[in-house]
Amino acid sequence: MPVSDTSFFQSHYMPNTPSQQQEMLDSIGINSIDDLFSDIPTEHRHPTLDIPHPISEIDLKSELMTLGIQNRNLEQNACFLGAGAYNHFSPSIVKAILTRGEFLTSYTPYQAEASQGTLQVAYEFQSLISNLMSMDVANDGMYDGATSFAEAALMACRVTKRDEIYVLDTINPVYREVIETYASPQKLKIHTLSSSNPRLPQTASCLLVQYPNFHGTIEDLSLYKRQTEDMGSLLVVSANPIAMGILKPPGEFGADIVTGEGQALGIPISYGGPYVGLFCTRKKFVRQMPGRIVGRTNDSDGKTGYVLTLQTREQHIRREKATSNICTSQALLALAATITMAAVGKTGFRQQSELSYHKAHYTASLIQNIPGFSLPIQGDFFNEFVVKCPINPSKINKQLLANGIIGGLDISSSMPNCMLIAVTEMNTASQITALAETLKKFGS
Amino acid sequence: MNNIQEFQRKLLMDRSVPGRIGSILPELDVPQQNLLRPELLRDNLDFPELSEPEIVRYFTNLSRLNFSIDTNFYPLGSCTMKYNPKINDEIAFSPGYASLHPNQPIDEVQGALTILYRLQGYLREITGMSGVSLAPLAGAQGELAGVLMMRRYLIEQGQTQRLKMLIPDSAHGTNPASAKMAGFDVVSVPTDNSGNISLEALRIEATNDLAGIMITLPSTLGLFDQNIVEICNILHKAGGLVYADGANMNALLGQVKIGDLGFDVMHLNLHKTFSTPHGGGGPGAGPVAVKSILEPYLPAPIIEFNQELDENNYYLKSPNKSIGKLAAFHGNFGVLVRAYVYIRTLGDYGLKQISQNAVLNANYIKEHLKESYNLPFDRNCMHEVVFSATKHKDKGVNGLAISKRLLDYGFHAPTMYFPLTVDEALLIEPTETESKETLDLFIETMKTIDQEARSQPGLVHDAPHNTPIRKLDEAKAARQPDLRWSRSEESLSDNS
């Protein structure tokens, strides 16, 4: 009997009927499908599986929509929350192209002749990200901004043959945690450098800087470049891609490795993932760069084509000597980012960046004038800034939510009564006014 | 350029026309603010200037150059290229799931946390383990988490000298790479002629510096190790831990629980076994499942349920001895939602039938092709079968040539040259979502290629002939890396 102890169920994903299965079994001289599992120890076969019975698409959708409604989402609420993930514009063509089966359901492009679509997109992604950050080369993406930053630190240690990683105290604390997870098993030490007194020793493999930093302030990359250059260390910068629309990119300051979070480039915010990590470096370091890299070449007829290259860095060839263990990364999201960069384009990207900048500064000026509220951090910022509140930010956020506004990140664990607010081109004047009006209620 | 195909492949920056725009952004609706100092600003941004219709046409035409599950039979061994259900995408893209910010307070996202909590439970049940973390963003990250947990546990037990990680010679490259990243020394163990890990070699390595072993089950040869329970015993007696690489779970769903066999920790590939789309190279998700001794070390965050509360019961927690965070947020949520929907669609009955059909389909191919291709292991296989394409090697027809010739017939190639232990390996995994008719067509095609190898070896050797591009000069790509568009190459033209 082809089907075992379950009551008969024909899945709509599995074409072969019991009679076809029987035909197949007969043709290969096997009595039952169960016989094919005879290598599994008998005492462990046919375990009970406490999973719900199959459910129809109609019922499933209904159930999931009910659960979905329980979530307060960004389409129905104004968002002033950032800290590593942002509500930015995503053109409608992104989803239309992303969900094409030829992109969505294809595999990693190891067979180049069967994957020219995926490969050419990767080359485009590498080109645009390199341009954006003003760097020589980029890879086809890593898992996210945090792991990219961590892998960059590991790369710096390989390149300089030093084992001390220095990070500024103004980087995203979560990113710092991830760097710790990746670095400590390899006996690499992480030290924190105060941005008010950044003195790098000669043992440093790198200095990790976030640009703009976690609090939204624009760091002085030329200062850090001088520091690292003097010590023979690498300058590693994690940059906000949207900010690069108006800010001088890290490449122009001489950064050695530039990473970042690509989510802001049209990728759904999706409760934290999937996103895509950006990773670029100088030509001389390309063989130490982790991740997939696509190169342009030609075929036997002389036609231009694209292919995975410099594969001897990767795990499937180098195994334990690989630059990283990364295999599957986030290619589909790199595609989304490429479509977005193309659609927004040269003028649009700059506009988007400027809109975020002006709206954020306007919001900051409004809040600054509300009694009880202040901006505790001096310095230029892009679209994110810290607000000191008269009471605990969580209480304020509850009131904001009641008014259909998702407030900033509560950072009172490191800065008492403080909130980190982000403003983008998606925030309208009326949303900003509503935010300010609600905050006024808490003013002293 | 009057060749339409060449035109369709022109790069974005080469197509760019100054003044074209691809989207319209809103006007500034608040007063303009003071600008930053000029030395902070960038001068120029080299981005394309294109209109929306041409962007859509460009990407759409690029997509049509790809083979994919939606268009072709894709028997890539160890990748489990099964049908990717569209209901999964529809739900994952809906605003209730796609438009949630990861930093929102938990009481704003209880629906999302409910799904994740239930998914943890389903994966615990399927694997027979005690604890699950959904945090790892891919199989390789799951492996890294697994070996990091093993290391942390052994250190806490006072066994800091245990740095030796055994890995079968047939293992996927991510296994040794992950072990190395976790600070272990990698020692290879051989597979014997039956495709089982050599027990003798294992016993020799059972010294007091042994940390553990990483086993893929079934192995990358598509075989279920006949001594698996004994292997777990040997390791445990020697003071080590046993890790299962769950990439091949498609063979075992509902047939056996890996935890029951004695394993301590494992990872799953949701983009393989649980149908989430590969996307041309990701995203994936690699949740880890562990026995209770390793639960305190799980990567953060895990989802917990607080029974004391009336509402907002679900919350995120970092286990008290966690190996830490692997990424900025909570895992590849969009992928996790898809896997949840898939498990609900299949249910307990469907999950069992996946492995039944996957294994039947692979054995069907094995039996019908073993006369035409060398079969190194003539025993029942599981969800995939490895052939050794050595029959016509002397005529210049090897695994690579056969794979490329398959492309001409509209089939994606199987996995080639993996596992490393089989000469000219062709690893074929049909999956359960393929019909008998497709399998028959594939078998017939493989037999045809075998005939071609005898009578017209040149035809096979020079394949592919019918794909959009023919064999690429990979040596040139590696010797003179051209990795991005640059301005000086604006007028690129082909010699055709």
Add this chain to the structure above:
Amino acid sequence: MNPSDRKYSKDHEWAQIVGNEVIVGITDFAQQQLGDIVYVDLPEVGSNLDQSSKLGEVESVKAVSDIFSPVGGKVIEVNQAVIDSPELVNQDPSGSGWLVKLALRDESSDFNSLLTSEEYDELIENEAH
């Protein structure tokens, strides 16, 4: 078959004494096994190598191979030509595809322990099947 004006290691490197220098390269057999060579990683001038210690790496598209020094010595020159055009190693492994020049440290013992060209011919004959 293989030039008799030099000696060979079991790992398919050759060493040729010219004056008080030793020229080192990989054999024709090795380059055939590797396929199209795309990159050569050579040591820094001035570094000291022991016999059988790792000298560098040779990469083809799909594989990486370690190169081991057939004799001990100090690196006095590396072949820039193969760094610029790695395909030279495929085209002329025994001549212009040389890799490094060493100042010979201990002439007699290291060099004597290597295989003659006849012995090396026999070795590769047995290896190839």
